[in-house]
Amino acid sequence: MERRRWLLLLAVLACLFGCSAGRELRFKHKIHNHSPVYNHTLATILVRYASTVYLSDLTELFSWTCDECNGLIKDFQMIELIVDIQHCLQAYVGVATDPNAIIIAFRGTQEHSIQNWIEDLFWKQLDIDYPGMPDAMVHHGFYSAYHNTTIRPGILNAVARAKEFYGDIGIIVTGHSMGGAMASFCALDLRVNQKENNVQVMTFGQPRIGNAIFATYYSKLVPKSIRITNGNDVVPHLPPYYTHFPQKTYHHFPREVWLYNIGLGSLVYKVEKICDASGEDPTCSRSVKGNSISDHLVYFGVDLMAKTWRPCKIVMGPGLLEHGRTDLEGNFVLSRDLATPVLKLKTRPDARGKPL
Numbered sequence: 001m002e003r004r005r006w007l008l009l010l011a012v013l014a015c016l017f018g019c020s021a022g023r024e025l026r027f028k029h030k031i032h033n034h035s036p037v038y039n040h041t042l043a044t045i046l047v048r049y050a051s052t053v054y055l056s057d058l059t060e061l062f063s064w065t066c067d068e069c070n071g072l073i074k075d076f077q078m079i080e081l082i083v084d085i086q087h088c089l090q091a092y093v094g095v096a097t098d099p100n101a102i103i104i105a106f107r108g109t110q111e112h113s114i115q116n117w118i119e120d121l122f123w124k125q126l127d128i129d130y131p132g133m134p135d136a137m138v139h140h141g142f143y144s145a146y147h148n149t150t151i152r153p154g155i156l157n158a159v160a161r162a163k164e165f166y167g168d169i170g171i172i173v174t175g176h177s178m179g180g181a182m183a184s185f186c187a188l189d190l191r192v193n194q195k196e197n198n199v200q201v202m203t204f205g206q207p208r209i210g211n212a213i214f215a216t217y218y219s220k221l222v223p224k225s226i227r228i229t230n231g232n233d234v235v236p237h238l239p240p241y242y243t244h245f246p247q248k249t250y251h252h253f254p255r256e257v258w259l260y261n262i263g264l265g266s267l268v269y270k271v272e273k274i275c276d277a278s279g280e281d282p283t284c285s286r287s288v289k290g291n292s293i294s295d296h297l298v299y300f301g302v303d304l305m306a307k308t309w310r311p312c313k314i315v316m317g318p319g320l321l322e323h324g325r326t327d328l329e330g331n332f333v334l335s336r337d338l339a340t341p342v343l344k345l346k347t348r349p350d351a352r353g354k355p356l
């Protein structure tokens with residue numbers, strides 16, 4: 001009798017799994033309370049913003065007519081597109097209806113091959129003090145990619161204009177890879193220096209950016225931060241975490257959400273694990289080797305990479321060009337006048353610094 005019950009249960013389970021094989025089963029583990037709310041739907045939307053910012057066709061991107069711009073994220077208005085050609089950086093600011101927020105997205109690296117960039121990450125030093133936070137150290141290259149290029153003034157200006165026009169709506173900052181590192185510095189800047197109270201962060205496959213003391217400050221100041229990692233993605237493992245040198249080592253800020261697959265025979269189930277408040281949960285991505293580049297380039301089924309790896313290059317239609325000039329270094333900002341939808345090209349003459 002008991003045995004038959006078990007068999008029946010097994011049959012039901014097998015059918016459940018079998019019947020839903022086409023669908024996605026998601027298990028959510030909660031380890032600690034007080035985690036910032038992780039919203040799967042929001043993640044699948046934001047990953048597409050983090051993806052579109054890689055586009056090198058600025059006409060498509062600025063007018064939001066790219067193939068990737070449709071669907072989930074169609075209710076979006078671009079406000080400013082910032083291109084720092086000197087440092088090969090790209091970011092944009094716009095407003096969306098769902099989530100109802102100002103969206104800021106940063107592009108990851110495009111300068112040379114992804115392999116080279118990842119190899120370099122092994123050697124990044126904690127080489128600069130974060131201003132105003134005693135003993136907090138960060139990597140100078142990531143810090144200055146945001147703070148010491150045309151990117152920061154472009155972003156802050158666009159955020160101010162968006163708030164003038166749309167009122168005091170929340171801000172969501174996102175980015176993939178190095179774009180995630182820049183997104184983190186941007187969110188902290190908005191919180192600390194611009195006194196923004198409603199800043200949310202979601203990054204995809206970002207590297208470590210600072211030490212444990214920095215991570216502590218960061219998570220207090222920007223508690224609504226989610227750092228999504230994927231399977232064996234190598235980048236979240238870098239720069240390396242050295243357990244034996246707690247004062248010298250990099251340390252992720254919380255909260256990680258680790259995506260991984262559980263295989264049951266031919267069936268594969270996707271798991272989204274909400275990790276602990278330490279930032280370095282040993283049962284999340286740190287529980288695996290983390291040696292995959294391909295896991296770095298696709299999150300939630302969305303490609304996150306430049307279509308071609310080549311020296312920083314952009315494509316711009318004559319519609320944008322005729323409005324524009326560039327500064328000596330060739331950096332520029334495409335701005336939308338919010339009251340009248342006419343494209344206006346502005347230059348930012350203050351590019352300096354050499355990040356990375």
Ligand SMILES: *[C@@H]1O[C@H](CO)[C@@H](O)[C@H](O)[C@H]1NC(C)=O
Pocket residue numbers: 039040041042045098099100
């Ligand atoms: C999750 O995010 C989506 C997209 O922004 C939103 O529509 C939904 O209401 C959110 N769910 C919760 C529980 O906040």
Ligand SMILES: *[C@@H]1O[C@H](CO)[C@@H](O)[C@H](O)[C@H]1NC(C)=O
Pocket residue numbers: 144148352353354
């Ligand atoms: C910013 O760039 C300038 C010019 O390259 C440099 O002198 C300065 O030290 C940089 N500042 C930081 C914080 O990196």
